[in-house]
Amino acid sequence: MIYFDHCASTPPHEEVIRTLSEVMLLHYANPSSLHRSGMESRKLLQRSRGLIGELFHTDAKEWVFTSGGTESNNLAIVGAARRSNARGKHVITSAIEHPSVYDACKKLEREGFRITYLPVNRAGFVSLSDVESALTEETSLVSIMHVNNEVGAIQPIEAIGSLLKEKRNVYFHVDGVQSVGKLPVRLRDWGVDLFTASAHKVRGPRGVGLLYVRDGVQLEPLMAGGGQEDGLRPGTENVAAIVAAAKAFRIAMGGQKERLMRMNGLRDRLVRCVGEIPELVLNGLGLASSVAEMPEADGASKGGGILQEMAPHIVNFSYPGMKPEVFVHMLEKHRILASTKSACSSKDDKPSRVLQAMGLSHAQAASGIRISFGDEHGDVELEWLCQMLPLVVSKLKPLERKGQRE
Amino acid sequence: MNADMILIRYGEFTLKGRNRGQFERRMLDKVKQVLEPFPKAEVTRTYGRLYITLHGEPYESIAKGLKHVFGIHSFSPVRRTESQLEIIQEVSLEVMRALPKAPRTFKVSVRRVEKSFPYDSPKMNHLVGSHVLRAFPDLKVNVKEPEIELRVEIQPEGTYIFSEIVEGAGGYPYGTNGKAMLLLSGGIDSPVAGYLSMRKGLELEAVHFHSYPFTSEQAKDKVIELTRRLSHYSGVPLKLHMVSFTEIQTALAACNQEPLIITLMRRSMLRIAQGLAEQSGALGIVTGDSLGQVASQTLGSMNVIGRTTDLPLLRPLIMMDKNDIIRIAEEIGTYETSILPYEDCCTLFVPKSPTTNPNLKVVQKIEAYIPRLDEMIAEAIASVETIVVAPGSRASAEDAGQDDWF
Numbered sequence: 008m009i010y011f012d013h014c015a016s017t018p019p020h021e022e023v024i025r026t027l028s029e030v031m032l033l034h035y036a037n038p039s040s041l042h043r044s045g046m047e048s049r050k051l052l053q054r055s056r057g058l059i060g061e062l063f064h065t066d067a068k069e070w071v072f073t074s075g076g077t078e079s080n081n082l083a084i085v086g087a088a089r090r091s092n093a094r095g096k097h098v099i100t101s102a103i104e105h106p107s108v109y110d111a112c113k114k115l116e117r118e119g120f121r122i123t124y125l126p127v128n129r130a131g132f133v134s135l136s137d138v139e140s141a142l143t144e145e146t147s148l149v150s151i152m153h154v155n156n157e158v159g160a161i162q163p164i165e166a167i168g169s170l171l172k173e174k175r176n177v178y179f180h181v182d183g184v185q186s187v188g189k190l191p192v193r194l195r196d197w198g199v200d201l202f203t204a205s206a207h208k209v210r211g212p213r214g215v216g217l218l219y220v221r222d223g224v225q226l227e228p229l230m231a232g233g234g235q236e237d238g239l240r241p242g243t244e245n246v247a248a249i250v251a252a253a254k255a256f257r258i259a260m261g262g263q264k265e266r267l268m269r270m271n272g273l274r275d276r277l278v279r280c281v282g283e284i285p286e287l288v289l290n291g292l293g294l295a296s297s298v299a300e301m302p303e304a305d306g307a308s309k310g311g312g313i314l315q316e317m318a319p320h321i322v323n324f325s326y327p328g329m330k331p332e333v334f335v336h337m338l339e340k341h342r343i344l345a346s347t348k349s350a351c352s353s354k355d356d357k358p359s360r361v362l363q364a365m366g367l368s369h370a371q372a373a374s375g376i377r378i379s380f381g382d383e384h385g386d387v388e389l390e391w392l393c394q395m396l397p398l399v400v401s402k403l404k405p406l407e408r409k410g411q412r413e
Numbered sequence: 414m415n416a417d418m419i420l421i422r423y424g425e426f427t428l429k430g431r432n433r434g435q436f437e438r439r440m441l442d443k444v445k446q447v448l449e450p451f452p453k454a455e456v457t458r459t460y461g462r463l464y465i466t467l468h469g470e471p472y473e474s475i476a477k478g479l480k481h482v483f484g485i486h487s488f489s490p491v492r493r494t495e496s497q498l499e500i501i502q503e504v505s506l507e508v509m510r511a512l513p514k515a516p517r518t519f520k521v522s523v524r525r526v527e528k529s530f531p532y533d534s535p536k537m538n539h540l541v542g543s544h545v546l547r548a549f550p551d552l553k554v555n556v557k558e559p560e561i562e563l564r565v566e567i568q569p570e571g572t573y574i575f576s577e578i579v580e581g582a583g584g585y586p587y588g589t590n591g592k593a594m595l596l597l598s599g600g601i602d603s604p605v606a607g608y609l610s611m612r613k614g615l616e617l618e619a620v621h622f623h624s625y626p627f628t629s630e631q632a633k634d635k636v637i638e639l640t641r642r643l644s645h646y647s648g649v650p651l652k653l654h655m656v657s658f659t660e661i662q663t664a665l666a667a668c669n670q671e672p673l674i675i676t677l678m679r680r681s682m683l684r685i686a687q688g689l690a691e692q693s694g695a696l697g698i699v700t701g702d703s704l705g706q707v708a709s710q711t712l713g714s715m716n717v718i719g720r721t722t723d724l725p726l727l728r729p730l731i732m733m734d735k736n737d738i739i740r741i742a743e744e745i746g747t748y749e750t751s752i753l754p755y756e757d758c759c760t761l762f763v764p765k766s767p768t769t770n771p772n773l774k775v776v777q778k779i780e781a782y783i784p785r786l787d788e789m790i791a792e793a794i795a796s797v798e799t800i801v802v803a804p805g806s807r808a809s810a811e812d813a814g815q816d817d818w819f
Contacts (some may be wrong), residue, residue: 026818034814046630051811057811059819250818257819 008339009388012346012381013027014156014321017210018195023251030247039235050307055253059217059334062295063194063202071218071236072249076205077107078229079218080150082240083201083263084111085225088120088360094176095145101133101162102364103123103155108182109360110149121145127360130292131160131365132315138167148199153186157361157377160289161320162191164258168198173262178224183207188259189267189320200224204224204256210382211255212248262382270319270380273389277378280323280393286400286407289360290323290369292316307385320380325362326400328369329406337403341395344375416472416490420575421463421479423486430646432589439586440484447478477577481646481745485581496530496572498676501537502544504574505563505813509545511578519576521545523565530567541565549658586646592616593697593727594690596682597636597653599755602701602730604639604747605738607727610699611646618652618693619643620686622658632755634809640802642747650803654689657796658682661789662762668779671764675709676771677779678762680721681790687722687793698722704728708767717771730768 010018019027030051038052055069056232060067088098100112103122112122117380122142125133133151142149147230149171151162164181180201181191188209195332202219206212220239232241281287294314305338326334333345338345348359358373365372378392423440441456445461451470456463465475477785490511494504524536533538543562546552554570566573595607598620607617621636630771637653644651658678665677672758687700702710709718717725730738742748780786 030818032812043630050810051818053810053815054819130421250814254819410698 008342008344009384009391010344010383011378011388011392012344013381014347014377015210016213017381019207019212019251019381020210020255020290022258023211023255023294024136027247027251034246037272040244041231042082048244049244051250052244053290055249058253058257063192063218063219065194066222068237069219069222071220071239072244073216073218073236073240074214074245075207075216075269076105076182076203078240079203079205079216080105080107080180081111082147082218082226082229083203083220084108084148084150085115085229086239087178087180087201087224088115089118090225090227091176091178092120093148094381095147096120096142097143097145097147098121098145099123099125099138099141099149101151102125103127103131103133103157103160103361104150104152105156105182105184107145108152123150127160127364129366130315131155131158131290131361133162133167134164135166135170136368139170141176142174146174146177148180148258150180150182151185152182154183154190154318154321156185156321157359157375158323158365159185159318160291161186161318164199165193165197169357172198185318185321187256188263189270189318191263192260193223194219201226206252206255207250209255209259210251211259214245214250215252217252217256231385267319273318273380273384274319274322276389277322280396281322284397284400285306286329286404287324287326287396290325290365290367290375323362323375324366324380325371325374326376326403327368327374329374330405331376333403333406334399336373337399338376338395341399343395345391346379348375348377355394415492417712418573418662419464419465419467419475419479419488419492419710420491420573421485421488421581423461423484425524433569436484436586436589440482440590442717443482443484443586444479445480445547446648447475448607451475452805459613462785478733479581482584482615482644483545483582483584484586486583487578487581489575489578491573491575493571493573496527496567498540500792501565501567501574502541505541505545505565506548508574508576509549509561509563516552516560517551518559519545519561520554520556520559523567524751525567527567532630534663537567538566559773569759582612583714584612586702587611587614588616588651590614590616591697592618592693592695594686594693594695595619595699596686596701597621597639598701599632599636599751600701601742601748601751602703602738603702603708604700604751605644605745606729607643607702607740608646608729608741608745610746613729615697615699615727617643617647617651617699618654618689618695620654620656620682621657621688622682622685624659624662625657627659627662629755632739635750635753635755637800637802638750638808639747640800641751641806642745644802644804644806646745648804650801652693653800654792656685656689656797657798658793660788661793664783664786664789666762668783670779672766672768673766673771673776673779674762675767676714676717676776679709679714680776680780681786682724683718683726684790686791687795688722689797690724692794696727697727699729701725701730702728706735708769711769713770714768715777717773720773749776751771759781783800 014141034051036048038048056067056070057072080300098120116122121267126132131384138186153164168179171177180199181199182203187204200291204217206215226239228239230241235244278293281289335345335347358369359375362372362375444456453468454470455466492504492508494500520540523534523543525534561576563576593615595617597603619640623633640651640653661681667675705711
């Protein structure tokens with residue numbers, strides 16, 4: 008089997024597994040305990056936090072270990088909104104966020120917050136001018152993902168960050184679960200206040216998330232308990248998994264540049280292959296680094312819009328008129344593991360919320376397939392995939408529901 | 414501004430004729446240490462000044478390091494350009510624009526060393542000055558007391574332009590003014606006292622008193638960490654003497670003189686410090702005392718405590734307010750460690766109402782009745798555990814676990 012579902016989860020490094028089991032075996036003491044063993048556990052946590060701080064060019068104390076991306080996103084959004092509701096009860100996010108952001112915002116809505124869900128263009132990009140015009144005196148938080156997990160559109164985080172720098176009262180949260188290790192992340196330069204990452208997306212263990220909380224940003228904890236993680240995230244720390252996660256982040260971020268180059272090559276190849284099959288429609292932009300310019304309202308005066316780019320490891324396409332589950336099962340018969348929508352919501356039958364937000368037809372939005380690469384993929388795997396895709400399409404062609412092809 | 418060079422001015426030691434050569438060599442060594450991570454940067458020594466040529470290395474990072482080199486009075490980022498009028502004028506503008514705060518008044522001082530340059534100094538003052546004035550409508554010339562002096566030096570190899578003057582740490586190069594023993598408790602004050610002493614050129618060794626099991630391993634770690642931080646400024650390894658104080662403390666506590674116990678403890682500590690000073694040839698004892706801050710730091714207490722030693726007691730913080738001490742602690746990076754909540758052996762035995770005005774005769778009498786006090790002090794000196802803490806050494810948290818876990 009060739010596992011093309013790295014956006015859902017990744018195979019952990021052997022090194023990571025070894026670290027996890029060795030630390031589990033030796034350092035089972037509770038980091039809050041006073042004795043020597045407790046202190047050793049505590050220092051392992053400190054060293055892990057120090058490493059994470061260093062990797063992101065931030066202070067160690069600005070990082071909170073959580074149980075995963077979902078918890079980090081919830082803590083960032085709900086925690087920041089509730090804490091700063093005296094300043095305003097308006098939150099800006101996009102229509103294409105991961106459910107852990109989207110539903111956290113829905114929850115805030117039920118608590119009386121006003122949420123603006125920014126639209127995206129047909130390629131899946133939020134526009135800077137939309138962010139700007141959505142801002143009000145009441146806005147306390149803007150949450151935009153770095154890389155969309157379904158189509159791979161890279162959002163203009165740097166530009167939004169510099170827009171928000173002038174507005175001191177608005178916190179900026181970025182869900183970076185899909186970007187860490189694939190793209191450069193410069194939290195301080197970009198003016199990011201809160202940032203989410205997840206270990207199991209970078210070949211680390213399940214059950215560890217990171218939340219960057221810039222020094223000075225106040226959050227309300229979601230859970231009550233023993234005051235761990237600076238009171239933000241009570242519960243006995245998962246020391247072994249955290250150490251292993253720190254290692255996974257180190258490896259992932261160390262190889263980021265090289266990985267970006269390599270995967271862009273793989274992506275271009277797959278995009279070309281999809282383009283040659285008339286039944287398939289690519290979702291998002293074709294080229295990984297397309298220089299398409301955003302039609303900003305004020306773009307002309309600034310001499311151009313913002314570069315629109317796609318992440319190197321995600322390709323999303325639709326087979327309108329074909330149930331995506333059937334497509335995925337047929338691919339599996341040919342040793343290819345792929346995904347429909349995001350794994351978290353792939354079991355329900357509705358069209359993809361993200362593809363719909365991009366303005367795609369119902370048929371296209373209901374038939375999306377996602378291929379996402381990892382480090383183990385090279386020319387051989389891509390060759391196989393590019394041979395199988397037309398084959399699978401030709402096998403499925405008789406089952407096409409013609410009326411639904413737009 | 415993209416600085417090409419850094420001009421370094423020495424501090425007060427330039428006044429001292431005889432030791433000057435030695436001081437300058439120490440300074441040069443220390444500056445070279447700062448430049449170690451930046452291999453392309455070159456340092457050259459001229460009369461009374463040092464020049465760093467950056468060759469593309471980052472000014473900001475190097476400036477950060479230079480700010481803590483003792484003996485540097487101030488330094489300036491310098492632009493180097495071709496000796497051509499128009500270029501000099503343009504770069505002068507850039508230099509003025511790069512100032513952290515826009516000045517209201519300025520003057521131009523041109524030195525024409527290269528006499529083949531077509532305009533003489535007064536003419537150049539005018540040509541550069543009027544060019545700058547045109548670009549900054551709110552700026553005025555003030556020849557007598559300008560906020561900013563824009564310096565232009567036309568040398569045979571090119572023209573140097575600078576205006577920003579960054580204040581350095583001042584003082585004397587480390588270890589050029591003799592050696593003293595620092596009492597290092599782990600609190601906020603004593604590391605600051607150590608820093609200020611080193612800034613005045615004192616070479617230091619540190620003494621810490623612990624009373625395990627009344628104090629914890631973490632308290633010891635904390636002091637090692639503080640010493641590590643201080644060694645960053647000395648630039649050479651620092652010795653840290655760990656003295657076991659448990660036996661003496663227990664004996665003092667047994668006298669049932671609760672209000673006097675801190676006085677008694679401090680006297681014994683000074684005697685131990687004196688013993689250690691004699692062994693290592695230190696000629697003074699540095700403490701973090703600040704007048705009136707706590708009961709043992711009233712004039713009355715200091716009189717009774719200080720009489721137990723013949724060595725000069727140096728108290729750099731004696732007339733400083735707590736806020737100023739904290740500010741320095743934050744600047745030198747010891748504050749966060751100092752406030753970690755681990756008991757040291759003084760805080761643990763603080764009586765409810767310590768005396769602020771002990772009686773020397775009474776204190777001496779109590780000491781005379783304590784069996785084996787002199788022997789215990791001699792034993793404490795003999796059984797000292799000396800740790801050498803090097804500037805580049807890792808903090809204990811950075812050393813946690815096994816390296817291959819991270």
